[in-house]
Amino acid sequence: MEKDSKIFVAGATGMVGSAIVRKLLAQGHGHIVGSFASRVPQPIAQERYERLDLLDAVAVAEFFAREKPEYVFLAAAKVGGIVANNRYRAQFIYQNLQIQSNVIHQSYVHGVRKLLFLGSSCIYPKLAPQPMREEHLLTGELEYTNEPYAIAKIAGLKMCESYNLEHGTNFVAVMPTNLYGYRDNFDLEKSHVLPALVRKMHLAKALREGRWDLLRRDLDQNPIGPTDGNASREQILEALARHGVRLDPEGQAVVELWGTGSPRREFLHADDLAEACLFLMRRWNFAEAAAPRGKEVRNTHINIGVGHDLSIRELAGLVREVVGFEGRLDWDSQKPDGTPRKLLDVSQLAALGWTASIPFRQGIEQVYQDYLRGLED
Numbered sequence: 433m434e435k436d437s438k439i440f441v442a443g444a445t446g447m448v449g450s451a452i453v454r455k456l457l458a459q460g461h462g463h464i465v466g467s468f469a470s471r472v473p474q475p476i477a478q479e480r481y482e483r484l485d486l487l488d489a490v491a492v493a494e495f496f497a498r499e500k501p502e503y504v505f506l507a508a509a510k511v512g513g514i515v516a517n518n519r520y521r522a523q524f525i526y527q528n529l530q531i532q533s534n535v536i537h538q539s540y541v542h543g544v545r546k547l548l549f550l551g552s553s554c555i556y557p558k559l560a561p562q563p564m565r566e567e568h569l570l571t572g573e574l575e576y577t578n579e580p581y582a583i584a585k586i587a588g589l590k591m592c593e594s595y596n597l598e599h600g601t602n603f604v605a606v607m608p609t610n611l612y613g614y615r616d617n618f619d620l621e622k623s624h625v626l627p628a629l630v631r632k633m634h635l636a637k638a639l640r641e642g643r644w645d646l647l648r649r650d651l652d653q654n655p656i657g658p659t660d661g662n663a664s665r666e667q668i669l670e671a672l673a674r675h676g677v678r679l680d681p682e683g684q685a686v687v688e689l690w691g692t693g694s695p696r697r698e699f700l701h702a703d704d705l706a707e708a709c710l711f712l713m714r715r716w717n718f719a720e721a722a723a724p725r726g727k728e729v730r731n732t733h734i735n736i737g738v739g740h741d742l743s744i745r746e747l748a749g750l751v752r753e754v755v756g757f758e759g760r761l762d763w764d765s766q767k768p769d770g771t772p773r774k775l776l777d778v779s780q781l782a783a784l785g786w787t788a789s790i791p792f793r794q795g796i797e798q799v800y801q802d803y804l805r806g807l808e809d
Contacts, residue, residue, distance in 0.1 A: 447616050449507040452709055504539050506536070536549065548604050550606055553608065593605070606735075608700055612796075629751040630796070647661075657671065685758075691767050694743055695743065695744050697747065697773075698774065700788060707789075721734070735778050754796045
């Protein structure tokens with residue numbers, strides 16, 4: 433991948449895509465096309481592509497025919513936490529299948545030199561051995577709450593693998609662990625666990641302190657359903673309570689959390705993921721991954737993670753310290769925990785010479801500061 437190569441970042445407005453764009457620009461790649469967020473440095477070729485609908489097969493085909501990118505980072509996806517995955521099952525399987533099918537197929541049709549597809553660690557079975565190695569794929573049942581999303585991501589991985597085997601393309605798939613970082617999603621109905629914890633504890637802290645100015649500013653930027661900063665106090669309290677943020681009868685702030693807190697999760701900063709993606713785009717190819725596998729070529733993807741995990745209860749404690757929340761955490765054991773543990777084996781990536789570098793607490797502090805800056809925009 434040369435400095436003047438034309439690069440398409442699909443999903444460049446999201447947390448992962450925008451991180452990839454920042455890394456590309458920082459390393460001198462200026463010929464980037466995609467749809468871009470306001471925080472991405474300029475200049476980049478953005479003016480014509482902000483409305484590219486990746487669900488529209490015709491629009492995607494026209495884009496590839498016009499731009500003919502040489503390299504593609506497929507970071508676009510419909511994503512969410514356990515609540516969103518379980519509630520919007522049809523959206524998660526349909527939209528992800530459609531996006532990745534459109535981009536992967538047009539990359540083949542228009543001779544893209546290399547494509548990097550981003551999957552998810554939820555592709556592995558719910559009770560897979562820990563840490564999860566690449567060969568554990570399709571060896572057991574998936575976690576029910578995110579099964580549609582996981583099946584879509586497995587299909588994307590297999591699509592890359594199949595196009596490589598039939599058409600000789602160089603489409604590689606990476607499976608990152610749980611992600612967090614700048615431009616994270618703080619929508620309480622759709623966010624992943626870490627940004628949801630950050631926002632809930634911030635709101636509970638403001639509620640305990642009687643800071644209605646902060647509460648209204650938050651809801652102006654991130655409404656909870658129909659409830660924004662112009663709602664009445666009663667409406668705001670009701671919206672917060674629906675998402676587990678309230679005051680108890682003694683006036684103590686309470687944050688209610690799903691499950692027991694016992695599941696263990698691994699977390700990778702999106703900036704570290706972006707570094708790994710650029711590293712692999714330059715250093716890792718399908719032919720190398722497939723070579724030692726004989727006649728039946730499968731599981732040619734590669735895991736990206738940090739190699740260690742912590743419990744959700746421990747995570748909540750860290751977020752609590754960073755936000756400065758002094759209230760109570762109530763765990764609702766009647767709600768699902770999800771997969772007991774999701775720790776990736778990252779030995780293949782480490783053997784290639786890459787490891788994550790951002791300390792976890794520092795990363796959480798960055799996320800909280802990014803969230804606070806978003807309230808000031």
